[in-house]
Each structure stands twice: as C-alpha cells, then as structure tokens.
Amino acid sequence: MSSKTTVIGAVEIGTSKVTALVGEYTGREIVIIGCGECSSRGVIKGSVVDFRAATECTHSALESAERDANERIDHVYLAQSGGHLEGFYNEASVNVKAADNMIEADDIRTVCDLAKAKELPLGRLVVHNIRRPFRVDGRLVPTSPENLVGQKLEVGYWTVHGQEQRLADNIHVIRGFNLEVRELVLSSLASGHMVTSLEERQNGVLAIDIGAGTTDYVLYRNGAPHTTGVLAVGGGHFTNDISLALRLTEGQAEKLKVRFGRAVVQARDRNDKVWLDGNFAIGDRQFSRHAIESVTAARAWELLEVVRKRIGHAFSPETCAGGVVLSGGGAKLPALAECAAKVFGAPARLGEAPSWVADNLRDPGYHTALGILYYGVSSLGDHSAATRRKGGFMRNVTRLFAST
C-alpha cells in the first residue's frame, strides 16, 4: 500500500451547471475534499459554443473547488457528453497459435488490436474503446482468457468516437486554467457506474442519465458496458415544451416544471388549477395542472421511447434483470421511474449515490462528477497495477467501490 495521497480532480461541463470535485485518494479510499459549482454559460447540449463564457464559469467552479479543498490540482478527469458522440461495435477473432491450444498473452493482444482497429471518418477521434467479454470457442469468459484452452478467441469492442473540434473545445477550456486533462470519461459510463451495482451490471441493467441538454445512457450486460449513447434531448426540452404550450418565459416554465411537472399524468380533474407564483401578486396566473403534467409526461415518454428504440434488441426485460436506473438532474421529475417502467417493460428506479457520498453530493445531478472521480481512482489503480504487474490490492479497492 502506498502511503502517498493523490489529489484527483473531476469536472463536468454540463448544459445547466459546471461541477468540479476534488478528491483525495489515500491508496485505500477516496475522500471528497472540495466541491465547486457554477451555473453553466456558453454550453448548449453538452457542447461549448461560447469559449469565453464557458471558460469563465468552468474556471470559477474549479477555483471554488480548489479553495474548498485547500489543495491545488494539476490534472483533471473530464466528463464528455454531447450529441456528436457516436458508437459502433466491432469484433475480431483469432485462432489460438499454440500447438496445445493454450491461449497466451500474445493471442489476447492480437485479437484486441484487431477488434479496435477500425478506420474512422475524417475529423472523428476515439474517446473510449469499451471491451466486451472474451469468448473462447463461443464460451463467455468474463475475465482474462489467458491460459484457457480453446481454438478460437473472439472479442468485441464498443468504440465511442466524437467530433475532433468539439472534443478539443472542452479540453481547451480546461487547459485555459493551466490544468492537464488526464482522461476523457463518457458521462454515461461515469454516472452509470455510480448508480448501478456490480450485481446489476452482471445481470444486465440500463442506466439513463438525463441532464439539462443531453440524455446519456449505457446498457450493461455480463458486467461490462454493452452499448452507450447520447441523445441531444434533456430536461431543458421539458421546460421548452411547457414554455411553448402555455406561452410562458423559460424561467416561468422552469418554475412550473419543477413544482408541478410529472412523467405520468396523475391529475384527473382538468379544472384543477395551479398558480404560477402563488404569491397573489399582480400578473400571477393560473394553469391547468393536467395540462402541465400532459406536456411533461408526453416529453418524458417520447424521450425514453427514443432511448428504447436506439438500444433496440440489445435491451429486453429477459436479458436485463437489473431493469432501468435513472439519474441526472432530469431524473428528479416525479414518476419518471414509473414512466420508464412502462416504456421499457422492466423495473425502473431512481439511482442513488453510494453510502460513502456526503449528503450534499447525493443529488442525482452529481452522479456524473462522482463517477468521474471513481473512474480516476480506478485508472490510478490500473496504473499502479500495471507498474507492479500484480495489482491485487488495487483490484480489491475497485471491488470495494463496486460493491458500494
């Protein structure tokens, strides 16, 4: 065990807010020592559209986190989202070279290289190569197949790639604070890992993170990410729908959404009215609760329906016993789990942060940033393991987190 502590930074540049967390990893556990948050500006649907505005709010959050932690960070793990992210699956197989058909490290390396080698369109860069479990003669091998006996070794990779300029913009916002981006982490993977358990991922689970501008999802099967995706639709669209339907400003619509929005229509009485402000001030108006619920429910249904269609046959209640887990700020919409259960035909629940997370960070809006911290710890563990070529302890730490 190393007695040296490592300070890790995690940043999520979201559409509604920028979150920066500072964690101190002691080699055994991670303690969140700093948190900074700032309302997001210059970011639309997860992409930076105004560099200066995005820089100002991100740097403000980073400064706040550093001040809170009373520590200086030199590098960060950065969440990556946005409609430009796409994924594809590519698989490869090799015949085992050894005469006794025992799989060697060289076979594994070769099949992995082959599965990852896929030419991308111009201007696209790989963000993640997510490996699915190996197969030896069709037999599923969740861990390393080294030293197993078989004739044919297969593996597949789910490759997530994004547009070069948009990735560069996000990185340059961080670099403007003179910080190095150590790793780009897919938002869906970060939040998905936070709100699902190892057992759920093993049995199959769909994690959906509904943010303000985007909805990120990841489907886990056999303990590993199977499919990921990003929809450029989020909680902001709910607000926009109410604004258009009831002829309100964005602020007023947001207020109604938070107070009366629901993912499933509950109000039966169409004459049931609610006040916009409720303070009896001049200009305060009444709206039908049923109308508000109808708008938000329709959008929620549509959003989840699109996710279901995107995933296609990969998700089915039979293969995904873990059901659907919802997270992100948009998941706070009442009855969203009920709606998801209906759309997917599987049990659905709201994701919760692990028990070790402090109360002020248990809000669904922090799941992604927390997941990035977790990812940073894991990668530190991987690095140590690679250095020591053993990694027993780090694996235990990873299990410790996984079990939470």
Added chain:
Amino acid sequence: MSRDTQTMPETRSWREIPQQVRPRAMSGEGRRRMAMKAMRATVGACVFGLVSWGAWEMAAVIRENPSGMPDSAKTDRVKSLVLVTDGVLDKNWLARTLSVPADATLMGLDLDRLRQRVLGDPQVSSAAIVRNFPDKLTVRISERSPVARMMAQSGAEAPVMLLVSRDGVAFSGTGFDTAMVATLPWIDGVRLARVGKGFGPVEGMKAVSELLATAKLEAEELYRTWQVISLSRLASDGAIEVQTRGGMKVVFGTREDYLRQIARLDLLVDSATDPTRPIRQVDLSLGSQVPVTFGTAAPFIGEPPVNTTGAKQEQPLIEFPTLSNIHIDIKREL
C-alpha cells in the same frame, strides 16, 4: 489469424489533440497559475542548487575543520607523502621539493606555501595538495612534457641543457629517460630571459611544437633526422629552419599547413636518389614553389647550438649552375 496486424488501420484517439493553448486563450487565473508554476520550478531549481552548494561547502568544512577531527590528527606527525602524477617525477623529488620537517604535523603544514614550492619547479604545470587525516599528505601534480631541448648559458657559467615544453617553458627535466631526451631536436636562435630563478617562456614554441607533432605523427622517418630547429627567422619571416643530421636545411613557413609542407619535403627527399648530389637546402615557406639547393657537402656533425652566444658556423652552399633553383610544382606532382 483472420487478418494481418501489420495492415491494421490507424485509429486516432482524443489524446492526439494538442493540449497546449495560447496564453491569450487562458483566463487570468490560468495565466497566474502558469506563472506560479514556472516560478515554483525556478525557485525549486534555485533551492536545489543552493542546498547542493551548501551541502558541498558543508562537507568541505567538515573535512577540513580541525575541531571535527580527532586530537591525534592534530598531534601526529606526517607519516607518508603520496605523489600522484601524470609524468616522471618521483618521491625523491617530492621529498626534496617539499622539505617537510620530520616532526611536522599535518595541521602544522602550510599547504599554500608547499604548493608554491611544488609549482616552483617549471616541470610542474599544476598542483594540488590535500591533507588526508590522520597522517597522510597527498600531492597531485600535472607535469609538462618536453618537445625539444636547448642549451643555455648564463654569463661565464657552463652551458646547461634545458627541455622545452609545448607551451615554451624551459625546465631542467628531472627524471626523464636519457634515451628519450636524446631523440629531441635542439632549439636554436632564441634568447632566454631570466625570470626569478628560472627562465621566461620561449617565444614561438606553439608553432614549433605543432610542426614537430605533425612531423612525428605523419613522417617519423624525417622527424628522426631533425637535429636543430632554428627560430631566428620566426619573428621576422615567419619561417622555421630545420637542420637535419645529414646536413640538409629545411625552411618551413608558419603560414601554410605543416602537413602539406612535410608531404612536399618527403616527396623531394624520396626523389633525390643521386648520392653525389644530396639536397642541401629546401625552402618550403614559399608555397607550391619550392626552391631546392643541391650540394656535395659532408654530413652535418651536430654540436648542440648554445644559445645566447649566437656564433654558428655556416656551411658553404654549393650551387649547381643549371639546377641551383629548381621550381617544382609540388601540387601537380602530388
């Protein structure tokens, strides 16, 4: 294997995005952090340097501090002198030069004075004296090596032979092998000036030593025949005159490459096969035009030239009417 790994397409990763941004794209805080980082690196380097220097000085002080050493070191006599040299001087010379009293203690010795004594011998070019507690004195010297020799006479005293180093320092030459000394050519045509107990440096030895080194390396057969190197025309004409054991006089110019001149000389010597008409004088200082004088004189019997007397008997030149000045285009023949 289903596919050849050598032909796999290159997939580009986000890591290929350069993370450097221009300072103007940074926020004020970013620029401040960058400046602080640079300042921290500079301060760190300075602190490291200071600490290293301090440690070095501290070690030196501890090493030489009399209070930190055992009392026996202050009272014990010097038991051994160690000479570390790159030349030929020996312990006898060291003992004679230092003249350390028998009851001297290590701390009682004045190292600066001893060093001056060692450097008083012009054969020594540099010296360092170190106390090695409890009872050892180490003298580390670097010696001059001779490239030529000369006879010097002062007043009515008998002439003495001196060796001359590459940098022109004349010294008596203690401990050198006589056979090696006998191979060194004599220097002539210079006047030595007294400086203290020794002599001032011989002017022009840089050019001479360069010529000798080139000859020794490239044409050792020729070099072995060289007996006297005269510098009498060096200052005025930029010429070095070499008298060989066979009586031939060779004039080298200091303005042209010595290797080229030696090559021309070698060619001339090889070309002159008639023993009845030996080459008497070769002037290589005129470039590609080389005047050669033939003669029938008897071989030069070398008596070492004594400097400061200056009287040297010139052998008469016998010039052939038709071949007295042959201009040979060495460049073409070469």
